[in-house]
Amino acid sequence: MGSEALDKGYEPLTVEARWYNYWEEKQLFAACEENGKRSYSIVIPPPNVTGVLHMGHALNVTLQDILCRYKRLRGYNVLWMPGTDHAGIATQNVVEKKMAQEGLDRHRLGREKFVQAVWEWRREYGSAIINQLKRLGASCDWARERFTMDEGLSKAVRKVFVDLYNEGLIYRGSYIINWCPRCRTALADLEVEHEELEGNLYYIRYPFAKKKGGVVIAATRPETMLGDTAVAVNPDDERYRNTEADMLILPIVDREIPLIRDKYVDMLFGTGALKITPAHDPHDFEIGRAHHLSSIKVIGDDGKMTADAGALFEGLDRFKCREKVLKALEEKGLLEKIEPYRHSVGHCYRCKTIVEPNLSTQWFVSVKPLAKKAIAAVKNGDTRIIPGMWESTYFEWMNNIKDWCISRQIWWGHQIPAWTCERCNEMVVGMEAPDNCPVCGGDRLVQESDVLDTWFSSALWPFSTMGWPDETLLLRLFYPTSALVTGFDILFFWVARMMMMGIHFMGDVPFKDVYVHALVRDEEGKKMSKSKGNVIDPLTVIESYGTDAFRFTLAAFAAQGRDIKMSEKRVEGYRHFVNKLWNAARFTLMHISEGYEEIPRNDLSIPDRWILSRLKETTSNVVEALDAYRFNEAAGTLYKFVWHEFCDWYLEAVKPTLYGRKGPDRQKAAKSVLGRVLRDTLVLLHPFMPFVTEEIWHKLPGTKGSIMETVFPSDHPGAALMVYDEEAESEMNLIISVITGIRNIRGEMNIAPSRSLNATAQTKDEAIKETLNRYAEIVKDLAGLQSFSVGEPGERPKSAATAIIEGATIFVSMEGVIDFAREADRLQKEIDKLGGELRTVSKKLRNEDFLSKAPADVVEKVREKHRVFIEKQQKLQSNLERIRELNS
RNA sequence: GGGCGGGUAGCUCAGUUGGGAGAGCAUCGGCCUUACAAGCCGAGGGUCACAGGUUCAAGCCCUGUUCCGCCUACCA
Numbered sequence: 001m002g003s004e005a006l007d008k009g010y011e012p013l014t015v016e017a018r019w020y021n022y023w024e025e026k027q028l029f030a031a032c033e034e035n036g037k038r039s040y041s042i043v044i045p046p047p048n049v050t051g052v053l054h055m056g057h058a059l060n061v062t063l064q065d066i067l068c069r070y071k072r073l074r075g076y077n078v079l080w081m082p083g084t085d086h087a088g089i090a091t092q093n094v095v096e097k098k099m100a101q102e103g104l105d106r107h108r109l110g111r112e113k114f115v116q117a118v119w120e121w122r123r124e125y126g127s128a129i130i131n132q133l134k135r136l137g138a139s140c141d142w143a144r145e146r147f148t149m150d151e152g153l154s155k156a157v158r159k160v161f162v163d164l165y166n167e168g169l170i171y172r173g174s175y176i177i178n179w180c181p182r183c184r185t186a187l188a189d190l191e192v193e194h195e196e197l198e199g200n201l202y203y204i205r206y207p208f209a210k211k212k213g214g215v216v217i218a219a220t221r222p223e224t225m226l227g228d229t230a231v232a233v234n235p236d237d238e239r240y241r242n243t244e245a246d247m248l249i250l251p252i253v254d255r256e257i258p259l260i261r262d263k264y265v266d267m268l269f270g271t272g273a274l275k276i277t278p279a280h281d282p283h284d285f286e287i288g289r290a291h292h293l294s295s296i297k298v299i300g301d302d303g304k305m306t307a308d309a310g311a312l313f314e315g316l317d318r319f320k321c322r323e324k325v326l327k328a329l330e331e332k333g334l335l336e337k338i339e340p341y342r343h344s345v346g347h348c349y350r351c352k353t354i355v356e357p358n359l360s361t362q363w364f365v366s367v368k369p370l371a372k373k374a375i376a377a378v379k380n381g382d383t384r385i386i387p388g389m390w391e392s393t394y395f396e397w398m399n400n401i402k403d404w405c406i407s408r409q410i411w412w413g414h415q416i417p418a419w420t421c422e423r424c425n426e427m428v429v430g431m432e433a434p435d436n437c438p439v440c441g442g443d444r445l446v447q448e449s450d451v452l453d454t455w456f457s458s459a460l461w462p463f464s465t466m467g468w469p470d471e472t473l474l475l476r477l478f479y480p481t482s483a484l485v486t487g488f489d490i491l492f493f494w495v496a497r498m499m500m501m502g503i504h505f506m507g508d509v510p511f512k513d514v515y516v517h518a519l520v521r522d523e524e525g526k527k528m529s530k531s532k533g534n535v536i537d538p539l540t541v542i543e544s545y546g547t548d549a550f551r552f553t554l555a556a557f558a559a560q561g562r563d564i565k566m567s568e569k570r571v572e573g574y575r576h577f578v579n580k581l582w583n584a585a586r587f588t589l590m591h592i593s594e595g596y597e598e599i600p601r602n603d604l605s606i607p608d609r610w611i612l613s614r615l616k617e618t619t620s621n622v623v624e625a626l627d628a629y630r631f632n633e634a635a636g637t638l639y640k641f642v643w644h645e646f647c648d649w650y651l652e653a654v655k656p657t658l659y660g661r662k663g664p665d666r667q668k669a670a671k672s673v674l675g676r677v678l679r680d681t682l683v684l685l686h687p688f689m690p691f692v693t694e695e696i697w698h699k700l701p702g703t704k705g706s707i708m709e710t711v712f713p714s715d716h717p718g719a720a721l722m723v724y725d726e727e728a729e730s731e732m733n734l735i736i737s738v739i740t741g742i743r744n745i746r747g748e749m750n751i752a753p754s755r756s757l758n759a760t761a762q763t764k765d766e767a768i769k770e771t772l773n774r775y776a777e778i779v780k781d782l783a784g785l786q787s788f789s790v791g792e793p794g795e796r797p798k799s800a801a802t803a804i805i806e807g808a809t810i811f812v813s814m815e816g817v818i819d820f821a822r823e824a825d826r827l828q829k830e831i832d833k834l835g836g837e838l839r840t841v842s843k844k845l846r847n848e849d850f851l852s853k854a855p856a857d858v859v860e861k862v863r864e865k866h867r868v869f870i871e872k873q874q875k876l877q878s879n880l881e882r883i884r885e886l887n888s
Numbered sequence: 889g890g891g892c893g894g895g896u897a898g899c900u901c902a903g904u905u906g907g908g909a910g911a912g913c914a915u916c917g918g919c920c921u922u923a924c925a926a927g928c929c930g931a932g933g934g935u936c937a938c939a940g941g942u943u944c945a946a947g948c949c950c951u952g953u954u955c956c957g958c959c960u961a962c963c964a
Binding site: 006008009010194201217218219220264266268270273275282283284286343344357389390392393396397400489491492519556557559562563565567569570572573574575576577578579580582583584585586587588589590628630633636639640647648651652655659744746747748750751752753754784837840841847848849850851852853854855858861862865 | 911962
C-alpha cells in the first residue's frame with residue numbers, strides 16, 4: 001500500500017471493528033497443526049458462560065493476548081485455546097431465576113426438561129462473554145472454542161472419574177460437608193467464604209440425670225443442641241473429675257446423654273465442656289465416631305428443622321429455631337449467660353447464604369497422593385510459578401490439602417457415571433450406562449443423580465480441550481502448554497487441580513509457566529463488586545477511550561506482586577499516548593513515500609544513528625521484559641521510547657533535514673531511518689496496541705498484508721546492523737544537554753520563545769567542538785537561537801546567562817533582557833544544589849575504607865563524578881561573581 | 889492462630905545480583921513553534937513507615953516494632 005494521509009485525531013471505534021474482522025477472515029489467529037515452527041500454547045481460563053466481562057477478565061485476556069501476539073511475531077506456532085465453563089451452580093441459578101419470572105420452577109419441569117432449557121439458554125446467551133473478549137482484541141483460535149459440557153470434554157470427565165474410582169482415589173461416604181440450604185447442594189471447603197461476624201456465646205446448663213447441679217457448656221449455634229448426643233470434657237480437667245459415671249439431661253429434649261472424655265476439648269475455652277452434635281459439626285463428627293455416638297440430624301437440607309428436632313421445632317427455619325430454643329432455655333432457667341462473641345462464619349461463595357455443616361453422603365477425591373506429585377513438579381522446576389512468592393502459597397495449600405467433595409446436588413453439570421442396581425443395590429461405575437447388573441443381572445439400574453463440581457471438569461481443561469482421551473496431534477504439538485495466565489484467586493480452585501490432574505493423566509505438567517497476575521481493584525483499592533457499586537465496566541472504558549488505550553493501561557500497571565487500582569483517568573493518560581503515536585505516524589507519513597532502504601552508516605547523521613541505537617536498546621528491553629512476564633516494564637520502555645526519544649528528540653532534530661535544508665542525500669537518509677523506526681516501533685507496540693498499529697501499518701509504504709504476519713525487529717534479517725552505538729549516544733547526549741541548558745535559561749529567565757537569542761559554547765575539547773559545530777543547526781532550531789557559535793574558552797560575552805554542561809560552558813547572550821539579580825539567583829540555586837551532591841561524593845573519597853575496599857570501577861566512577869562537579873562548581877562560581885560585578 | 893504481600897513526591901506506583909531516588913497524573917510559570925493544546929518548553933516537590941544491625945556503602949540484606957491489605961484455619 002502507498003502512503004496515505006492520516007486524519008488529525010485517532011478514532012478507535014471504527015478502526016477496531018474493521019481490523020478484528022480482517023484478522024478473523026484471514027485466519028491469523030489459527031494455530032497450525034502441521035508446521036515445523038516452535039510451538040507456543042496457552043489455554044484461556046474459561047470464563048463462566050453466565051459471565052459478563054469484568055476488569056479481571058480484561059487484564060487476564062490482555063496479558064495473554066500480548067504474549068500470544070508477541071510469540072507469533074517471534075515466529076512461533078501459537079495456539080491460544082479459548083472456551084467457556086458451564087459453571088454448574090451459577091448457571092443453574094441464572095436459569096432458575098429466569099424461569100421464576102415466568103412462573104416456572106425446575107421441580108415442576110423435571111430434570112430432563114430443565115437441562116434442556118439450560119442448553120437453550122446457553123445457545124441464546126452463552127456467547128455474550130466471548131463477543132466481549134473479542135472487543136478486547138483477543139486473538140484466540142476461535143475455531144477451536146470449547147465448552148466444558150461439550151461431548152468430548154464430557155468424555156474426558158467420565159474417563160477421569162472412572163479411572164480415579166478404579167484406582168481407589170474417588171470414594172463415596174457419609175461425612176460432614178458444607179451445605180448451602182439455598183442452593184441445596186454440598187460445597188467443597190474452598191467454596192465456603194469465611195467472614196468474621198458478631199455473634200454470641202451462649203452458656204447453657206445441662207443438668208445431671210441423677211444428682212443436683214449440672215455441666216455448663218458454651219455454644220454459638222444453640223439450635224444444634226437438639227441433636228446433641230454427648231457432652232465432652234478434657235480427661236485432664238480437674239473440674240470434671242468426680243462426674244465420671246454421670247449422665248446428663250439434654251434440656252428441652254429431655255434425652256439422657258453421656259458425659260465423655262476427649263483430649264480434643266480445650267480446657268481454657270468457655271467452661272471446658274463441649275456439647276457434641278455429630279451430625280452438624282466436623283469435630284463433633286470425629287469425636288462421635290471415636291466414642292460410638294449416634295448422629296441425629298436436626299437441620300434439614302432446606303435449612304429448616306427436621307422431625308428429629310422435636311415437634312416443637314419441626315419445620316422452623318434454623319435461625320428462628322435458635323431464638324425459640326433460647327427462649328425455652330431461659331424459661332427453664334438453664335441459660336446461664338450470653339457473651340458477645342466474634343467468630344468467622346462460612347458463607348456460600350455463590351449466593352452468600354450461611355453454610356450449614358451437615359452430615360451427608362457425598363463423593364470425594366482423595367487428593368493427597370495427587371498433591372504429592374504436584375508439589376514435586378513445582379519443587380523441581382517442571383512448572384515455574386511467577387512471581388515466586390506464589391510458590392510458597394501453593395506449597396502451603398498443597399501440603400495441608402484435604403479430600404475434595406466433588407458431588408453437587410444440582411442438575412446442570414456432568415452427572416456422575418455411577419449406577420445402582422435397584423434389585424441388589426450393587427453400584428457400578430463406568431464410562432457408559434450398563435445394561436445389566438454385573439452381580440445379579442438385573443436390568444434396572446439407576447444413575448447417581450448428583451453432578452460433579454464444575455472445577456472437576458475445569459481441572460482437565462489443558463488436555464480435555466485438545467482432544468484427550470484420544471491421542472491427538474494437537475496434544476502432541478501443544479501439551480504441556482507454555483504458560484498459564486491467571487489471577488491468584490483461583491490458584492487453588494483451578495491451577496492446583498489442573499496440576500494434579502495433568503500430571504496424573506498426562507504424565508506431564510499442564511504448563512511450564514504459571515504467571516499469576518494481580519487483582520484489579522477500584523480507585524481506593526477496594527475489590528470491585530456489584531453490591532458496592534464501584535464496578536468499572538471494561539466495555540464502557542473501551543467505548544470512551546478505545547481498546548488500545550485500555551490495554552496499554554492494563555499492561556502498564558501490571559507490575560508483579562501488586563494489585564491494580566483502576567480509574568478512568570489513567571486510561572485517559574494512555575489514550576493520549578495512542579494519539580501521540582498516531583500523530584508521530586501522521587508526521588512520518590507526510591515525509592516518506594517509499595519503503596525502508598538500508599543506508600550506509602557513514603551517510604547517517606548522529607540523530608539518525610542515535611535513534612537507531614535507542615531502537616535497538618528498546619527492542620532488547622522489550623524482549624527481556626516480556627520473556628520475564630514484566631509487562632509493565634515492556635510498556636514503560638515503549639512509552640518512553642516513542643514519546644521522549646522518538647517524538648521529543650528525533651523528530652524535532654530531523655525536521656530541518658526532512659525539509660531539505662541539508663541536501664537531498666541527507667534527506668533521503670533521514671526519510672529512510674524515519675520509516676524504519678516507525679515500522680519497527682509499530683511491531684514492538686503491536687502486542688500491546690493491536691488496532692492502531694495495524695491501522696498505521698496499512699498506510700505505511702513498503703508493508704504487505706497484516707502487521708501480524710511480519711517479523712519481530714530483533715529477528716529481522718537486518719537486525720545484525722542494529723547495535724548499541726556508543727559514539728552516537730554520547731554525541732547526542734551532548735547536543736541534548738546543550739539544548740536543555742539553553743531552554744532552562746529561557747524558562748527560568750522568563751524569555752518568550754518567540755524571542756531569538758544568541759548563544760556561544762566555549763570548550764577546549766576538540767571532539768565537543770567538532771560535534772557542536774556539525775550540529776549547530778539542530779541546537780539553533782531546538783533551543784530557539786538566532787546564532788550559535790563554538791569557540792575556545794576566552795572572553796565571555798557581556799550580559800550573558802550561563803549554562804555549564806560537561807566539558808563546555810554555554811553563554812546565552814541577553815543584551816537588553818538580562819535581569820542580573822535573577823541570573824545571580826539562578827546560578828546560586830544551581831551552586832547550592834551541586835554543593836549537596838559534591839559533599840556526599842567528597843565524603844566518600846575521604847573515606848580510606850571506601851578507597852581500599854570498594855571495587856576499583858566504583859571508586860573511579862566516584863572520582864570522575866567529583867572531578868566533574870568541581871569543574872562545574874568553579875565555573876558557576878566565577879560566572880556568578882561576574883554577574884554580581886556587572887550588577888553593582 | 890498460621891502464612892503472604894505492602895508502607896518511596898500531593899495522588900497512583902516503578903525501582904531485578906547493595907554503589908547517581910525515578911515515572912505518570914496533579915501543581916506552578918511560559919507558549920496555538922507548519923505531526924499532535926489529547927500538544928510543546930521549563931520548574932518546584934521525597935528523614936524511601938519507625939528503631940536497631942551487617943557493610944567502605946542500605947529504598948534494596950538481617951532483626952524487632954507499628955500500620956494496612958489479602959489468603960488460610962475445626963477453640964465450641
